[in-house]
Amino acid sequence: MIVTGDDFGLSTPVNDAIIKAHEEGILTTTSLMVSAPAAEDAVAYAKSLPKLNVGLHLVLSNGKATSPTAEIPALANAKGQLNNNLVRSGVMMFFHSVTKIQLEKEIRAQFEAFRATGLKLDHVNAHNHMHLHPTVFDLIIKIGKEFQITAIRIPNEPSLDSIINGRKDKLLRKLRFLFFKPFVSRMKKLCEIHGIKYNDIIYGLNDSGHMNINTLIRIIPHISDGVTEIYSHPATERWDDIDPAASDYEFEAEYKALIHPRTKRTVQKFNIRLSGFNS
Secondary structure, eight states: OEEEEEEETSOHHHHHHHHHHHHHSSOOEEEEOTTSTTHHHHHHHHHTOTTSEEEEEEOSSSSBOSSOGGGOTTTBOTTSBBOSOHHHHHHHHHHOHHHHHHHHHHHHHHHHHHHHHTOOOOOEEEGGGGGGSHHHHHHHHHHHGGGTOOEEOOOOOOOOGGGOOSHHHHHHHHHHHHHHHHHHHHHHHHHHHTTOEEOSEEESSTTTTOOOHHHHHHHGGGOOSSOEEEEEOOOSSOOTTOOGGGTTOOHHHHHHHHHOHHHHHHHHHTTOOOBOTTO
């Protein structure tokens, strides 16, 4: 089981939670936002923890671009902020040739920024799961091969009855799974063609921002053979400038869940091996 803390570098409280959850809890892995406000601090932390697996969390929406704004005007505004409208961004990335060229430039810039940290690249995923987009995923494969990419997160979450509250929630989760299924199948096929590792199952997509102790304890007994990734968004406290889309996230509860003795006991009880994508 891979246990990942996303958004490494987003803020000091996020960095602190990820480091403490790795040292004191079950967290094995994290995904770095290379252009986030506290990225430099995150890299310094990671270099002191050789067992922490660090991957690249590509930011192609709801965040700050790595490339100069003048070079990617179709992706970012004058302040370097990437588009927050995921639907509009997705359409432009698929149909607009100029946007595709700029997208490739930005993805490459983020890979280069990660390499400049000196950290070993454990895996790649994308903020808001933008790598589900075929154009984005194809570019990750193309560019990633130049940077020795070995693993990619695949957002493949089955509907788990133990964490479902009500018939409506159950229906929504099943519909989401069916909607993503063709994208997921394509991602797996391309990973196999290119010899890239991936997780079989993931948890955290349906309950993003709400991976608290109760949710974790309900999920862990269902971990099956193969590679399962659980990801969360831990922080030791809330901070200024939180993305409005994450205004209801239980950052502190997610952090506490990762270090809670009950979580550790449950992992041990079900003989689950904690790992990274490459260990």
